[in-house]
Amino acid sequence: MLVALARRPLLSGFLLLASICIALAWLFSGPDAGTKPSGRASVGRGEAGKSAAKGAIGKPRSLQGLTVDDKSDISADARSPNVRRDSIVRMGVGEVQEMNQMNSAVFDDAVKQWNAQPRVKALVAEWKELEEAWKTRDDEAKAADVPRMEAMWKEAIGLLRKEVEKSAREAAGGVK
Numbered sequence: 505m506l507v508a509l510a511r512r513p514l515l516s517g518f519l520l521l522a523s524i525c526i527a528l529a530w531l532f533s534g535p536d537a538g539t540k541p542s543g544r545a546s547v548g549r550g551e552a553g554k555s556a557a558k559g560a561i562g563k564p565r566s567l568q569g570l571t572v573d574d575k576s577d578i579s580a581d582a583r584s585p586n587v588r589r590d591s592i593v594r595m596g597v598g599e600v601q602e603m604n605q606m607n608s609a610v611f612d613d614a615v616k617q618w619n620a621q622p623r624v625k626a627l628v629a630e631w632k633e634l635e636e637a638w639k640t641r642d643d644e645a646k647a648a649d650v651p652r653m654e655a656m657w658k659e660a661i662g663l664l665r666k667e668v669e670k671s672a673r674e675a676a677g678g679v680k
Contacts (some may be wrong), residue, residue: 585646596657596660603668610672610674611668614672621667623663627660
């Protein structure tokens with residue numbers, strides 16, 4: 505019985521050493537050793553695909569020979585005017601929701617005060633005019649109006665942010 509207990513730490517040590525050796529061998533073996541990287545779909549590639557992938561890793565890429573194509577331009581200005589307008593509205597609505605979550609106690613009152621401002625009323629009227637004209641305009645005219653719409657949203661959101669911050673300061677001052 506004592507002999508079996510004396511061998512157990514020795515056996516555990518050998519098993520631990522063997523598992524470490526196997527783990528290191530697996531870690532330092534590349535994908536060519538017959539193991540598939542997890543999370544990737546298995547794609548049948550020939551030898552040319554393997555050698556191209558090996559050569560591309562670690563080499564810096566050059567801009568020589570690359571051209572800008574209008575069809576593949578992914579900048580914000582390359583999107584259609586309708587998509588750009590929708591993006592402006594979504595971002596504005598997201599900011600309003602964020603302000604509501606951060607200052608929910610004073611948000612409703614701040615919005616009422618914000619709505620009463622003459623500049624906000626003018627921005628809303630101007631936005632309504634642009635929306636009515638939007639339906640009948642061509643893409644070039646719409647694209648010309650998008651920067652103006654973005655500026656209007658930024659101004660309106662900025663005014664709302666100031667009003668919410670002012671209401672939050674007043675509420676915090678009244679509590680003390």
